[in-house]
Amino acid sequence: MKKVCLLFASAASVFVQGQTLPPTAQALYNEFYNADVTRGQYAVNNGAQAFATADGNTFYLKWVPAGATASATPLLVSLHGSSGNAFNEFYLWHQQAQAKGVGIIALQWYRGAASVSPNDYFDDPAIYSYVDTALRRIKYPSNRAFLHGFSRGSARSYAIAFYDGQSSGKNYFCTVLSNSGKADSLYPLYAQINSGNYGHALYTGKKWAMFCGGQDPQPSQSGCQAMANAKSWVQANGGNVGLYISDPNLGHGGFHQTPAYIDSSLNYYLSCYAAPTALRTQPNFKTTCVFPNPAGNVLNVNTGNTALSSEIRIMDVAGVMRLTLNIGAGANSIDISCLPPGLYAVMVGEEKFRIMKE
Numbered sequence: 001m002k003k004v005c006l007l008f009a010s011a012a013s014v015f016v017q018g019q020t021l022p023p024t025a026q027a028l029y030n031e032f033y034n035a036d037v038t039r040g041q042y043a044v045n046n047g048a049q050a051f052a053t054a055d056g057n058t059f060y061l062k063w064v065p066a067g068a069t070a071s072a073t074p075l076l077v078s079l080h081g082s083s084g085n086a087f088n089e090f091y092l093w094h095q096q097a098q099a100k101g102v103g104i105i106a107l108q109w110y111r112g113a114a115s116v117s118p119n120d121y122f123d124d125p126a127i128y129s130y131v132d133t134a135l136r137r138i139k140y141p142s143n144r145a146f147l148h149g150f151s152r153g154s155a156r157s158y159a160i161a162f163y164d165g166q167s168s169g170k171n172y173f174c175t176v177l178s179n180s181g182k183a184d185s186l187y188p189l190y191a192q193i194n195s196g197n198y199g200h201a202l203y204t205g206k207k208w209a210m211f212c213g214g215q216d217p218q219p220s221q222s223g224c225q226a227m228a229n230a231k232s233w234v235q236a237n238g239g240n241v242g243l244y245i246s247d248p249n250l251g252h253g254g255f256h257q258t259p260a261y262i263d264s265s266l267n268y269y270l271s272c273y274a275a276p277t278a279l280r281t282q283p284n285f286k287t288t289c290v291f292p293n294p295a296g297n298v299l300n301v302n303t304g305n306t307a308l309s310s311e312i313r314i315m316d317v318a319g320v321m322r323l324t325l326n327i328g329a330g331a332n333s334i335d336i337s338c339l340p341p342g343l344y345a346v347m348v349g350e351e352k353f354r355i356m357k358e
Contacts, residue, residue: 022056031112032085039091053130061086064103070138074102074273081151092256100266105134128163146269147173154181166202168293169354174272177209179255182226203239207272209265211255214248243268294356297337313347
């Protein structure tokens with residue numbers, strides 16, 4: 001049975017569906033519900049449920065079509081733009097998503113009007129951990145979801161795709177839509193990527209879509225000049241930009257003003273959702289579990305019962321071997337306290353994983 005709580009905010013009575021939110025998440029929910037009560041109530045009326053992140057610092061809205069099982073439904077994960085909110089993202093996507101049977105998770109990653117720069121937005125590892133939590137809670141499979149970011153969320157979409165693939169190895173997203181926001185070369189992670197620290201095949205297997213408006217007031221940051229550079233950058237790093245929408249007559253928010261563009265992006269994603277992949281056609285391709293990721297001083301490696309022993313090799317981003325040892329079948333705990341923080345490749349026999357050491 002769903003738990004429904006009646007809560008009172010300064011400007012309106014706010015109904016939270018899904019769970020009782022802890023104080024910080026509840027305050028953000030109230031703030032952004034009251035920022036536009038019409039769109040806030042639209043989410044409530046259409047069954048969007050609010051869930052707190054694991055740390056209680058924010059919330060996300062989750063909605064799936066009536067009668068659908070979340071883990072077996074096409075799913076959009078959306079990141080709002082500057083000073084934006086999850087209710088707005090749900091409102092802008094809902095009608096077209098509902099028509100195509102696509103569920104929605106809209107994350108609130110702006111900390112609200114009382115927050116102070118540079119901590120007014122959650123950082124990339126936090127954002128990805130929140131997305132991971134939302135998808136793990138519904139047992140969502142790999143290579144099936146659709147990531148969208150608008151404006152500042154678009155600028156973060158490249159990092160979230162990186163954490164999804166190269167850092168965590170979870171690969172929830174088969175398709176990414178970067179909507180009016182480039183990968184700024186001054187951003188630390190992107191600067192490291194440009195330096196070749198992570199190689200140049202970061203986005204191999206990722207389908208990408210992009211949008212730009214010719215009337216965008218910041219052409220070098222979020223307009224068509226920026227997005228042309230972003231397209232080249234993604235493709236140089238192994239991604240496939242198979243849908244690129246450039247409309248000379250539209251401005252910064254032009255994508256969601258044009259239903260045909262929304263439909264095109266959803267159709268592009270759904271072809272990816274429906275397509276067979278190596279991971280789906282070969283369910284036993286990886287028999288080993290490596291966790292947690294990010295890791296602290298201990299890395300757990302469970303090889304199952306398919307082998308008596310395995311060799312584990314851990315290499316840094318430069319390809320330097322940092323640790324080699326033999327492990328037995330089943331559960332193993334490995335002390336990695338000697339490794340400095342960073343990204344590592346972990347080879348267990350012939351299986352390869354990527355982890356982040358904190």
